[in-house]
Amino acid sequence: MGHRPYIVGNWKMNGTRNSLAEARAIDRVASKWPQVRVGIAPPHTLIHAMRDAVDSIDVGGQDCHSETDGAYTGDISAAMLKDAGASFAILGHSERRQYHGETNPQVKAKCEAALGAGLSVILCVGETEEQRDSGEAESTVSGQLTSCLPEIAVEEEGESVSARLAIAYEPIWAIGTGRVPSLDEIKAMHASIRAKLVDTFGENGNEVRILYGGSVKADNALEILSCDEVGGALVGGASLTNESFGAIIIAAADDARD
Numbered sequence: 001m002g003h004r005p006y007i008v009g010n011w012k013m014n015g016t017r018n019s020l021a022e023a024r025a026i027d028r029v030a031s032k033w034p035q036v037r038v039g040i041a042p043p044h045t046l047i048h049a050m051r052d053a054v055d056s057i058d059v060g061g062q063d064c065h066s067e068t069d070g071a072y073t074g075d076i077s078a079a080m081l082k083d084a085g086a087s088f089a090i091l092g093h094s095e096r097r098q099y100h101g102e103t104n105p106q107v108k109a110k111c112e113a114a115l116g117a118g119l120s121v122i123l124c125v126g127e128t129e130e131q132r133d134s135g136e137a138e139s140t141v142s143g144q145l146t147s148c149l150p151e152i153a154v155e156e157e158g159e160s161v162s163a164r165l166a167i168a169y170e171p172i173w174a175i176g177t178g179r180v181p182s183l184d185e186i187k188a189m190h191a192s193i194r195a196k197l198v199d200t201f202g203e204n205g206n207e208v209r210i211l212y213g214g215s216v217k218a219d220n221a222l223e224i225l226s227c228d229e230v231g232g233a234l235v236g237g238a239s240l241t242n243e244s245f246g247a248i249i250i251a252a253a254d255d256a257r258d
């Protein structure tokens with residue numbers, strides 16, 4: 001069967017209101033290729049304005065707090081993201097883990113908070129270069145999933161919550177470096193993640209989308225997306241302009257045709 005790849009741009013700490021022009025241009029490309037699902041997670045300051053500026057793309061946040069409200073200066077809750085117009089949150093990104101000391105239990109609590117608030121979640125996992133070199137990539141990622149996967153009700157009012165969960169496999173050494181794992185390494189890791197999801201959620205584990213992230217560009221997107229169990233891409237640097245992100249969306253449309 002054909003599938004609808006999900007291409008998500010993580011703008012990280014980039015973008016001001018001037019950048020909405022790029023988002024509009026990306027939206028125009030997305031509207032022409034409905035066989036591709038497109039999302040952008042801008043900085044929190046742009047979520048509301050971006051939601052108003054685009055029609056064909058999902059808008060999301062890059063983090064949320066695990067509590068619903070309270071004395072947490074500088075933080076933002078899942079309900080606030082939703083209120084601003086977000087439909088999803090990227091959680092547990094390696095940059096949050098590295099620079100903000102986020103732990104697996106915190107990431108799990110954030111995932112549960114976001115799902116509970118009605119958002120979709122993109123949960124990020126991935127190994128360091130050292131872990132990859134010492135043959136521990138799959139065990140590292142499996143361990144992260146054991147600790148971070150939300151304990152979710154499988155069915156909620158007829159809706160399967162697992163359909164609102166995606167995993168982004170992002171090898172840390174591939175983020176922003178121009179280096180990517182071999183296609184065989186990507187296939188093996190995604191198969192291992194799928195097995196873990198089915199082990200955890202039963203049949204519903206098959207509904208969880210698995211994205212690849214780390215130096216995805218227009219020229220490698222199609223071959224990566226063509227790998228078994230790769231249901232989309234989480235794109236950092238190349239998502240910031242329509243020139244590069246639009247080209248990835250068009251490459252993904254080729255994948256959708258298969």
Ligand SMILES: O=C[C@H](O)COP(=O)(O)O
Pocket residue numbers: 010093170174175176177178213214215216234235236237238
């Ligand atoms: O969330 C996105 C990733 O960290 C990938 O970033 P990158 O495409 O710049 O390597």
